[in-house]
Amino acid sequence: MELTLQKYGSYENFEQSTGGSLLPRSRIWNHVRKYMAKEGCLGEIVVHLSEDLLSRASMTVVNGRPTLTINISTAREHWLEGMLRHEIGTHYLRGLNNNSQLWNNLSGRRKHGLKPINPTEEGLASIHSVLFRKDPFLWRAALLYYTVYQASQMSFSDLFQDIGKFVTEPNTRWDYCVRAKRGWTDTSQPGCFSKDQVYLDGILRLLRYRHSIDFYLLTALGKVSYEDVDRLKDLGMTENMRVPHFLQDYSRYMEHLEKIMEVNEISDTELQALVS
Numbered sequence: 001m002e003l004t005l006q007k008y009g010s011y012e013n014f015e016q017s018t019g020g021s022l023l024p025r026s027r028i029w030n031h032v033r034k035y036m037a038k039e040g041c042l043g044e045i046v047v048h049l050s051e052d053l054l055s056r057a058s059m060t061v062v063n064g065r066p067t068l069t070i071n072i073s074t075a076r077e078h079w080l081e082g083m084l085r086h087e088i089g090t091h092y093l094r095g096l097n098n099n100s101q102l103w104n105n106l107s108g109r110r111k112h113g114l115k116p117i118n119p120t121e122e123g124l125a126s127i128h129s130v131l132f133r134k135d136p137f138l139w140r141a142a143l144l145y146y147t148v149y150q151a152s153q154m155s156f157s158d159l160f161q162d163i164g165k166f167v168t169e170p171n172t173r174w175d176y177c178v179r180a181k182r183g184w185t186d187t188s189q190p191g192c193f194s195k196d197q198v199y200l201d202g203i204l205r206l207l208r209y210r211h212s213i214d215f216y217l218l219t220a221l222g223k224v225s226y227e228d229v230d231r232l233k234d235l236g237m238t239e240n241m242r243v244p245h246f247l248q249d250y251s252r253y254m255e256h257l258e259k260i261m262e263v264n265e266i267s268d269t270e271l272q273a274l275v276s
Contacts, residue, residue, distance in 0.1 A: 001166050003265060004137045011167045018135055020077030025049055028075050035084040038245045054179060057083050059091040066092055082129040089244035090125040097241045098222025115225040123202015136260045141199035143176060151180035151192035208271040210257050219243050
């Protein structure tokens with residue numbers, strides 16, 4: 001976060017410079033259709049545009065249909081593709097592949113001793129959000145992690161003041177605080193909803209082991225942790241699985257992981273110390 005502020009002066013400048021302008025509904029629809037065509041899933045997903053979603057987007061199942069909801073107040077020109085890689089290219093395709101596996105339900109997961117899907121699932125999706133950005137700063141994952149930690153020590157109002165050193169715009173700050181305090185009935189007390197730490201946690205784990213992880217298989221095997229891939233590769237269905245278009249050029253994919261490391265000034269030595 002400090003590197004981002006050093007380079008852009010403020011989060012708002014960073015958002016405007018790298019995210020570009022907010023898109024009207026017609027252009028959002030156009031982008032989504034083009035992206036779904038790239039992944040070969042046109043007509044498979046119901047898409048809703050919303051103005052009051054707490055996150056930037058969400059992939060859920062509604063009445064048995066995969067449903068993507070996009071927050072139009074955060075749909076920026078240069079960031080929308082990353083969001084689609086996150087929701088469709090990661091969550092949707094891994095979910096689809098999971099349906100063909102022996103571990104496609106709770107009893108199957110237990111039988112095969114699978115680890116929880118997070119932090120791998122959200123870490124992978126978060127990497128894919130920034131993968132091809134000119135400046136792939138891990139700003140959002142880092143700020144979510146930081147906000148949750150501070151929420152565990154602070155009241156809502158103190159938290160709102162505290163993250164002002166990173167985000168000036170009050171509505172954006174409010175959203176981060178609400179995410180970190182959701183579920184708490186007395187927000188004047190320290191306490192947090194900690195799920196939002198999985199994004200950065202997952203990113204750092206995947207980067208730490210990036211040379212030994214088969215990212216292609218990580219998608220093909222469905223909703224599995226990176227730690228289970230080697231063990232499951234001979235048990236799972238890998239033929240005809242749906243893998244996102246941006247993984248087809250594997251060497252380019254790996255180059256962009258290195259760029260994420262470089263831009264965020266993360267070293268392998270630091271990752272080895274942080275992640276066992």
